[in-house]
Amino acid sequence: MDKSLDKGKLEHLAELARIGLSEGSEEKLLRDTEGILSYFDELNQVDTDGIEPMTGGTDMKNAARDDERSDDLLRDGVEEFPVSRDGLLEVPKIMKETTNDL
Amino acid sequence: MEIKDLTISELKRGLIQKEFSAKEVTESYLASAEKKNPEINAYINILKEDALDRASEIDGKISEGEDIGPLGGVPMAIKDNILIKGEICTAGSKILKNYEAAYDATVISKLKNAGAVFMGKANLDEFAMGSSTENSAYGPTKNPRDIERVPGGSSGGSAAAVAADMALGAIGSDTGGSIRLPASFCGVCGMKPTYGRVSRFGAIAMASSLDQIGPFAKTVEDAQAIYDVLKGKDRYDATSRDMAESQLPLGDMSSITIGLPEEYFVSGSLDEETGKAIEDTINEFRSSGAKIKKISLPHSKYALSAYYIIMFAEVSTNLAKFDGIRYSRGGSEGGDLLDIYLSTRGEGFGEEVKRRILMGTFVLSAGYYDAYYAKAQKVRQLIRKDFIDAFNDVDVILAPTSPTVPFKFGEKTDDPMTMYLSDIFTVPVNLAGIPAISIPVRGRGDKLPVGFQLMGKHWRDNDLFELGKYYERM
Numbered sequence: 292m293d294k295s296l297d298k299g300k301l302e303h304l305a306e307l308a309r310i311g312l313s314e315g316s317e318e319k320l321l322r323d324t325e326g327i328l329s330y331f332d333e334l335n336q337v338d339t340d341g342i343e344p345m346t347g348g349t350d351m352k353n354a355a356r357d358d359e360r361s362d363d364l365l366r367d368g369v370e371e372f373p374v375s376r377d378g379l380l381e382v383p384k385i386m387k388e389t390t391n392d393l
Numbered sequence: 394m395e396i397k398d399l400t401i402s403e404l405k406r407g408l409i410q411k412e413f414s415a416k417e418v419t420e421s422y423l424a425s426a427e428k429k430n431p432e433i434n435a436y437i438n439i440l441k442e443d444a445l446d447r448a449s450e451i452d453g454k455i456s457e458g459e460d461i462g463p464l465g466g467v468p469m470a471i472k473d474n475i476l477i478k479g480e481i482c483t484a485g486s487k488i489l490k491n492y493e494a495a496y497d498a499t500v501i502s503k504l505k506n507a508g509a510v511f512m513g514k515a516n517l518d519e520f521a522m523g524s525s526t527e528n529s530a531y532g533p534t535k536n537p538r539d540i541e542r543v544p545g546g547s548s549g550g551s552a553a554a555v556a557a558d559m560a561l562g563a564i565g566s567d568t569g570g571s572i573r574l575p576a577s578f579c580g581v582c583g584m585k586p587t588y589g590r591v592s593r594f595g596a597i598a599m600a601s602s603l604d605q606i607g608p609f610a611k612t613v614e615d616a617q618a619i620y621d622v623l624k625g626k627d628r629y630d631a632t633s634r635d636m637a638e639s640q641l642p643l644g645d646m647s648s649i650t651i652g653l654p655e656e657y658f659v660s661g662s663l664d665e666e667t668g669k670a671i672e673d674t675i676n677e678f679r680s681s682g683a684k685i686k687k688i689s690l691p692h693s694k695y696a697l698s699a700y701y702i703i704m705f706a707e708v709s710t711n712l713a714k715f716d717g718i719r720y721s722r723g724g725s726e727g728g729d730l731l732d733i734y735l736s737t738r739g740e741g742f743g744e745e746v747k748r749r750i751l752m753g754t755f756v757l758s759a760g761y762y763d764a765y766y767a768k769a770q771k772v773r774q775l776i777r778k779d780f781i782d783a784f785n786d787v788d789v790i791l792a793p794t795s796p797t798v799p800f801k802f803g804e805k806t807d808d809p810m811t812m813y814l815s816d817i818f819t820v821p822v823n824l825a826g827i828p829a830i831s832i833p834v835r836g837r838g839d840k841l842p843v844g845f846q847l848m849g850k851h852w853r854d855n856d857l858f859e860l861g862k863y864y865e866r867m
Binding site: 304307309310334337387 | 478491494496601698719720722750751753769808826
């Protein structure tokens with residue numbers, strides 16, 4: 292498998308991660324990530340056959356609690372939201388305007 | 394004795410006996426903070442008015458004869474990735490420069506109930522990502538022991554505040570060493586509890602399977618006093634739980650076995666000063682009657698790789714919420730949604746944060762997941778097992794906190810891998826979920842501080858405090 296990163300892959304990752312890369316920052320990023328990824332190659336030396344992955348910091352399976360209504364965060368949460376109006380959160384529009392000729 | 398030299402229990406006694414007031418204590422620490430902060434930069438924000446108000450409240454309780462709580466009147470620094478309601482919480486990032494917390498973190502509620510006085514929000518590497526506090530959007534913190542050197546990171550502000558008498562205690566977060574490394578570099582105590590011991594609700598998450606909140610203090614006893622307030626199950630952090638406490642019997646040190654992992658002491662792994670200081674510490678424990686035993690943690694060598702892969706992955710998901718809509722509004726208003734995301738995150742995050750998000754996106758992406766992320770999780774299991782096996786033979790494990798004494802500014806900023814290697818002795822603890830404390834090697838006078846780590850069994854946090862207190866009395 293080709294584990295290297297190139298400019299095209301980096302741009303794709305940046306788009307997935309929703310990070311706008313500035314002009315000229317890609318070269319340094321590629322250099323740094325190459326060093327880090329080659330360090331990670333040492334993991335190939337470890338025999339992990341039959342080992343269960345450790346998928347979290349705890350061996351607890353479930354931590355359910357009663358589903359109780361709480362208004363604790365409701366009012367302050369709206370107030371602290373960057374833009375709000377009349378107790379409602381205001382966000383940029385997410386739909387593009389289209390001309391509908393139906 | 395000067396106010397700044399008092400421990401928490403001495404401070405409390407003095408307050409109750411009215412030798413001084415909480416207001417005088419807070420004013421004394423504030424004066425120190427205002428004088429030193431322009432140079433040390435331990436605080437992003439000093440909460441002067443709030444601190445004085447809180448101190449007056451404590452004084453009111455004292456004059457009424459009411460209980461002031463276990464940390465009554467104790468001036469504390471709070472790492473600026475932990476929310477205090479109504480205060481700005483930057484996480485050391487430009488992207489949150491105007492973000493005001495809507496609620497108190499659970500540890501903040503607990504500290505408030507315990508009577509603590511919040512001196513200010515302490516500087517950190519952006520989103521706790523770094524080992525030197527050079528990565529803050531609000532400028533680096535300097536090491537109070539030598540201002541040409543870094544204080545360690547990422548909780549460098551918390552450690553420096555305690556070391557420079559700008560706070561009596563502090564809290565930080567430790568994902569891969571972010572409490573212990575700065576404690577070691579600044580010559581104070583810093584402790585990472587067992588994973589699940591302390592609620593993270595209201596701490597800005599970096600890597601959720603690794604993050605823990607813990608205390609800084611000048612003495613082990615003070616660190617324990619803060620820890621005792623922080624710990625406990627919280628309904629808002631599903632990983633937190635209560636467990637029965639037990640501790641080593643320390644009446645007779647000959648019943649204690651301390652393990653030395655051979656992988657941490659291979660030739661060339663420590664600089665000369667660190668090696669010598671750790672050797673002295675081991676000899677002190679040996680003279681006290683404790684049994685010293687060589688042990689092996691065979692997968693230690695791979696801990697750094699496993700840690701960075703898992704942490705990158707969790708960072709990339711945890712930081713997806715900083716999108717320019719929810720926590721701050723900026724970027725190109727008027728553009729479409731994608732433009733807002735790209736510009737807010739591209740401009741708001743620093744270089745290291747962007748690098749980690751991109752690497753995390755990479756190790757989680759189709760075709761690479763098994764080779765990196767799944768592999769790292771399996772290696773993590775082996776590392777955890779190494780510790781569990783070792784603890785069949787020993788009560789605690791002793792190791793250096795850092796391979797080197799504090800380094801100079803700029804020494805490790807060019808190549809991220811060089812910086813990452815600073816965490817080589819601290820990350821295995823987070824992967825395994827066990828507790829560990831960094832304690833300053835004593836008797837070093839004006840020399841640069843060196844810290845040693847005691848690592849304990851899961852849920853045996855008190856073993857570390859008891860042994861640490863024993864060391865301080867030895």
